[in-house]
Amino acid sequence: MSERVQSITSRRLRLGAVIAIAVAAGFIAWLVFKGDDEPSTPARSPAVAASVSDLRALAKSVKHPIYWAGRKPGQTYELTQTSSGNIYIRYLPAGIEVGVPRPDYLTVGTYPFRHPAATLQKQAKNKGAIGERLPNGGVLYAAGPRTPNVYLAYPNADVEIEVFDPKPGRALRLVRSGRIVPL
Numbered sequence: 001m002s003e004r005v006q007s008i009t010s011r012r013l014r015l016g017a018v019i020a021i022a023v024a025a026g027f028i029a030w031l032v033f034k035g036d037d038e039p040s041t042p043a044r045s046p047a048v049a050a051s052v053s054d055l056r057a058l059a060k061s062v063k064h065p066i067y068w069a070g071r072k073p074g075q076t077y078e079l080t081q082t083s084s085g086n087i088y089i090r091y092l093p094a095g096i097e098v099g100v101p102r103p104d105y106l107t108v109g110t111y112p113f114r115h116p117a118a119t120l121q122k123q124a125k126n127k128g129a130i131g132e133r134l135p136n137g138g139v140l141y142a143a144g145p146r147t148p149n150v151y152l153a154y155p156n157a158d159v160e161i162e163v164f165d166p167k168p169g170r171a172l173r174l175v176r177s178g179r180i181v182p183l
Contacts, residue, residue, distance in 0.1 A: 043083040047090075047099045050079040055089065059183035062087070066110045066183045067161045069174060085112040106171075108180060109162040116153035116160035123151075135178060142172050150175045 050058075055077060059066045068077075068089045078090040078098050090107040092098065113119070120141040124131020130142040138154040146168035152161045152175055163180055165171040174180065 045081045047078050047080045049098045050077045050089075052077070055079065055183050058087070064110070064112055064159045065157060067159075067180055068108050068183055069106060069163070070179055070181065086110070103164070104166050106174075107162075107164045109164070111160045111162065112158060113153075113160040114158055116151075116158065117155055120151055120153050120160070130172070132176075134175075140172075140175050145169060145172060147172070152180065 052071065055066070055068065058079070062085070064085070066087050066089070069091065072091050074094055076092040076094075076096070076098060078088075078092050080088040080090070086109060088107055088109045090105050092100070092105055096105070117137075117139050120139050121131060123129060124139070124141045126143070128144050130140070130145060132140050134140055134152060134154075136154060138152055140150055140152040142150045148164055148166055148168065148171055150163045150171040152163070153159070161180060163171045163175050165174065
C-alpha cells in the first residue's frame with residue numbers, strides 16, 4: 001500500500017474513532033444528566049370510590065366523553081385518572097377495597113387519542129385479530145376471541161375505549177352487547 005493511501009486510511013480511522021468517542025461521551029452525559037423530570041408513564045391520581053353522580057359530573061367537566069358499562073348494583077365504581085387524561089372506571093364487587101392492586105375486575109378505560117377508529121381498523125388486520133363494525137359507525141378490535149382486552153372507537157370522537165375483563169371472552173361479549181356507553 002502506498003504511503004498516501006495509508007495516510008488517508010489512518011486519518012479515516014482516527015476520525016471514526018473520534019466520532020465514536022464523542023457519541024459514547026454524549027450518551028453517557030445524557031444518562032447522567034437526563035434527570036427524572038418527565039415520568040415515563042402518566043401520573044395517576046389515587047383511585048377513589050365514585051357515585052354515578054360523581055362520574056356524570058366528571059364527564060361534564062372533561063373535554064371528551066367518558067365510557068362505562070352502566071350501573072352495576074352492589075358494586076363500587078372505582079375512578080382513576082392520569083395526568084394525560086386517561087380515565088378508568090373499575091367495577092369492584094362488595095367487600096373489595098378501592099385501590100386493590102389486583103387487576104381481577106371489569107375495567108373500562110377512556111383514553112384521549114387522535115383518530116382511534118382508523119388505528120383500530122389497522123390493528124384488526126393482524127393475523128387472528130377480530131375487527132367488527134358496531135352500531136353508530138363504531139369499530140372494535142380484539143387480538144382474539146378470548147383476549148381479556150377489547151378496544152373500541154366511534155367516528156368523530158377522539159377517544160379510544162378499552163374494556164378489560166379477566167374472564168376470557170367476556171369483554172368481547174360485553175362490547176358486542178352495546179352496553180359500553182358514554183356517561
